[in-house]
Amino acid sequence: MSLNLRACIVAAVALLAGNQAMAASDRLTIISFGGATKAAQDQAYFKPFEQSGAGKVVAGDYNGELSKVKAMVSVGQISWDIVEVESPELLRGCEEGLFERLDPALLGSGDNYIANTVSECGVASYVWSMVLAYNAAKLDTPPASWADFWDVSRFPGKRGLRKGAKYTLEAALLADGVARDDLYKVLSTPAGVARAFAKLDQLKPYIQWWEAGAQPPQWLAANDVVMSAAYNGRIAVAQKEGTNLGIVWNGGLYDPDHWAIVRGSPNKALAERFIVFASQAENQKTFSMNIPYGPVNKQTVAHLPEAIQTQLPTAPANMDKGLLVDSTFWVDHGEELEERFNAWAAR
CATH class of the missing domain: 3.40.190.10 (Periplasmic binding protein-like II)
Known part of the structure; x- marks a missing residue:
């Protein structure tokens, strides 16, 4: 060359x-x-x-x-x-x-x-915040907390929950009466984890699991579920499009x-x-x-x-009713809790 x-x-x-x-x-x-x-x-x-x-x-x-x-x-x-x-x-x-x-x-x-x-x-x-959202057209009385989310007698119908341990275990303990300030302290113990799964057992027959953020507003609007855990922004967009959906900020999990x-x-x-x-x-x-x-x-x-x-979610009135997700907790315990959740959900 x-x-x-x-x-x-x-x-x-x-x-x-x-x-x-x-x-x-x-x-x-x-x-x-x-x-x-x-x-x-x-x-x-x-x-x-x-x-x-x-x-x-x-x-x-x-x-x-x-x-x-x-x-x-x-x-x-x-x-x-x-x-x-x-x-x-x-x-x-x-x-x-x-x-x-x-x-x-x-x-x-x-x-x-x-x-x-x-x-x-x-x-x-x-x-953002993971909030309790509901179809106002289907409920005469709006829910006010995760305890109401679990109350299938007063609020009959299917519930939507994110398919995973994170946010779901928090909601279960809040529904079971754990104070927001004590939530991660309780969830850090074997007894607290067992308590969360026991609470989920009560609702399991009524749960419709979602994996994509677009699903809860779609399901609510279609009357597939009467309530769902949902990203607040997704519900707000659906409201803007004319759907009759409501948000409960009490117990919202923001991050x-x-x-x-x-x-x-x-x-x-x-x-x-x-x-x-x-x-x-x-x-x-x-x-x-x-x-x-x-x-x-x-x-x-x-x-x-x-x-x-x-x-x-950052509006003072909404933050005062919510709970900051503990990222360090989920780094330390996320893998084991997600494995346990997946095994539980598959049963």
């Missing part, structure tokens, strides 16, 4: 690599939980970020399974840049080295954000979801830029206007209409 030909080949390879690097640097793959939330993210974050000229967003969705992220990181083939994760998965993924460490200075003063929403591996995107950058992402700088962009008050206002999940930037709420503010 002549020197000139070799030089041409080397130059061509270098040019191709350079073009690929440039293509990668202005293209961001962001994976979230889909549905109405993703639609709101598209309006508030994905499209405006593209329109700002920062780069193209390729949006996808998943069910929150860390196994896919773990597989990418283990082989060094990173096809996702940013993932939306629930709090326990953020803690677990950070411990396992699945996410990039973030510089909190990128976001400015931590005082601008709700407590526990900025951490070494992630930044909260919003606060942030977070943006995290997959370790090894070739677009870390652009991913950080996106997270900063999505953390701005104006953009979070647009998000909450599209779906009433609570903004984490404290400057946002004052700019939202009062009708929207009252629908947010």
